[in-house]
Amino acid sequence: MVNVRLGKSEIVVNKNGFGALPIQRVPMKESIKIIQKAYQGGINYYDTARAYTDSKKKLGIALNNVRDKVVIASKTRALNVEDFWKDLNQSLKELQTDYIDLYQFHNPPFVPKLNDNTGLYEAMIEAKEKGFIKHIGITFHKLNLADEAINSGLYETLQFPFSYLSGKEDLNIIKSCKKEDIGFIAMKAFSGGLITNGYASFGFMEKYDNVLPIWGIQKEKELDEALNNLKSPVKLNKKLIEDINNDKKDLIGEFCRGCGYCSPCSVDIKIFMCARMSLFLRRFPPELYLTEDNQKMMKQIEECTHCNKCKERCPYELDIPTLLKENYEDYKNIIAGKTKVSYVKE
The missing domain is CATH 3.20.20.100 (NADP-dependent oxidoreductase domain)
Structure with a gap:
């Protein structure tokens, strides 16, 4: 010990x-x-x-x-x-x-x-x-x-x-x-x-x-x-x-750590989940994140007013509105079959 x-x-x-x-x-x-x-x-x-x-x-x-x-x-x-x-x-x-x-x-x-x-x-x-x-x-x-x-x-x-x-x-x-x-x-x-x-x-x-x-x-x-x-x-x-x-190749750089300090969102976007969705889909069984409830959660990103309050509160100084947009586009492409993801259990 x-x-x-x-x-x-x-x-x-x-x-x-x-x-x-x-x-x-x-x-x-x-x-x-x-x-x-x-x-x-x-x-x-x-x-x-x-x-x-x-x-x-x-x-x-x-x-x-x-x-x-x-x-x-x-x-x-x-x-x-x-x-x-x-x-x-x-x-x-x-x-x-x-x-x-x-x-x-x-x-x-x-x-x-x-x-x-x-x-x-x-x-x-x-x-x-x-x-x-x-x-x-x-x-x-x-x-x-x-x-x-x-x-x-x-x-x-x-x-x-x-x-x-x-x-x-x-x-x-x-x-x-x-x-x-x-x-x-x-x-x-x-x-x-x-x-x-x-x-x-x-x-x-x-x-x-x-x-x-x-x-x-x-x-x-x-x-x-x-x-x-x-x-x-x-x-x-x-x-x-x-x-x-x-x-390190996959994760170092502009990614959300899920600390939650960006919240609350004025239009109830679940930022700490939505901003990491692309990573979740590639690091865990993707079917866990392609449910109807998660699709509704991701669609809420469309309501973003770009007030930038989340960006101001982020301790890692991430461009959260852009990160949300990129994750949403990726998510839609996966749903539509335009992007393929696979998960290999360690």
């Missing part, structure tokens, strides 16, 4: 974090079973957020009896002190705990700092002094804000997207965190579900001793892969490196 130390926080956990965002989509009984199986298998880091609907309740029920044996990390999107305390108190209640090990600002539009007139960082300090939280972290999707947070010296951890599709600038963030003794937590390790080769991802993460990947887990099969990696960490071999290089 491989452990990772989260920088100056001195939190030490095994190198397989449990990402609780996907269990929002799983019934309560099944969720509790998955979480408890994760704990019994050795996973001791659990990531959630105030925004992840009922995931905190599920974690609270599942881990209540072993609270002192796990690390729970949560987040707040609050941009004022009043909402900060509301979020924290609600999270403590739902998690059935007196404290949260790591509390993070959740992708704010700026880096909260001391004396910045928002009072947010001061609220974090107060919460820590009162024992409601143990450590202070922050999450971002934008490189410039991540750099600013690192250089501020105020944060014990940084959570940032990182996978084998990441570029040199992302790797520099990891190096900066190591230099400043800031724990690095890797979100989007499967790039929003588009990376389907779990073992290649596991092997890639093993190269970075200061990185804690959190795997978004929804199904027991996904958990089993993570537990297998925990017991016997995957090492990259020639075949896995070849798989990674093939994925």
